[in-house]
Amino acid sequence: VTEAVSMSDAWVKAVSDDEEMSAAFGVLTNASADGITLVSASTSVAGMVELHEVVMKDGSMVMQPKEGGIPVPAEGEATLEPGGDHIMLMELGGTIEPGEVVTLELEFDDGSSITVDATAKEFSGADEDYNGGQSMDEG
């Protein structure tokens, strides 16, 4: 069965010992004539996975869970990238070394799911301190 949505250029941010969070990025492509929404994700390397967005709030950009998931338009794309929508990996069990491959399970609102291999890359951006939707740079 060919799923309507696929993901290309998938990667995750490599993390060293003292970090507990990472994020996954890539391009979701919807080949179907209907809009489909990414509603959840999971991976064996993270105890908790959320779909996040970055929004402007009180003059600052903040991360927060994206209500309703990440929509992928009909015959269109959704790009998950640093500074935008992304898959947040929390409660990491250990390091994610550069070059390591992390397998992600993505579930969509049409009931379909796909498995994606994402390569870990060293990356100094996407350095969000998720704190439940509060501003990152208070003070």
Next chain:
Amino acid sequence: VTGAPSPSRRRFLTGGAAFLGGATVGVAGASAWASSSPEDDVSPVAWGDDAVPFWGEHQAGVETPATARLTVVALDLRDDADLTSVERLLRIWTDDAARLMAGDAALADMEPELAARPSRLTVTVGFGPSFFEGLGLQDRQPAGLIEVPPMPIDRLQPRWSGGDLLLQVGSDDPVTVAHAVRLLLRDSRVFADVRWVQPGFREARGSTAKGATPRNLFGQVDGTVNPEPGSDDFASVVWAGEDADWFAGGTTMVVRRIAFDLDGWDAVDRADRELVIGRRLTDGAPLTGGDEDTPPDLEATDADGLLVIPEFAHIRRARAVRPEQRMLRRGYSYDDPPAPGAEISDSGLIFISFQADIGRQFVPVQERLAELDLLNTWTTPIGSAVFAIVPGVQDGDWLGSSLLQGS
């Protein structure tokens, strides 16, 4: 940027930096550089889109046309490197190289616009003898990969010599080279330290006839006698054969940094310059006549009975006395800023050769040159390194897999 600060700019200014800093720089850069008039935008891109295939039997950057720019980088693995971490590095480099050569941004590439014009970009990866030793793979080191023996003319400096890993990055566009090198080194930063970087150049693309032999900074046509790309002859000279086991389809690379004494060369008149090399300066033809591609007549004498091409002439010393001593030469000039003071240049040649077997092909020629080549008066080898250029791979595989997966 006009009007109210955009959220990203505002965020940059308030110091939140990392997340959106890239976007901010992009905006500022666009306004700073957007000074050309509309008429300037109509001419089509000449060759920025030209792309060299990455996947294949051999790595690119050897048999593919030499680009105008080339940077060679040597790296040393960290002490804690092992086969597992090296595999991860090579998987990343393979993915980066395949994307960049196709004109696509690499994963996590924060400057994707700089990847859009490959301009014949090639990325080539190699392993030095110390790579094999450090990873306990000595018994799998290719027989053709040996260190160049010390030559009496050498004044080698550690800062230009050796290295566990090699990256050769070539393109006709220096912006593309800078971006690719930066990105590849960013991705290797946790695995390896940079040992040396040598940026080189040739004539700009389009400034000389296609396929013309380049000139070095002595003004000499340099690199005339080379095997023809695509020929069986090229394959036998350059590529390791099936008997090379995991290395079949690979080659060896010699990188020698040759400092030119341009001040001394200034004092040599044209007639003597031609005797030193054995070729005419104007067109590179041998002093015994014909054109650049005419074989020199090494026996010819003048009215006084003297050899037309002297015993000390570079082309006499550098020629392969047997067919199996030939190699592919693919050198680049360097012209670095001199140290502040009386020196006005720091120039020379990044000599690069590819051959199936360094001991059989390169060393005999180098020994003849070291023994008696008047050009040595104005040239000094200050760096030397050798690498095994691993075989090319098919889509889905990674560079070095034939070595590391069999270990």
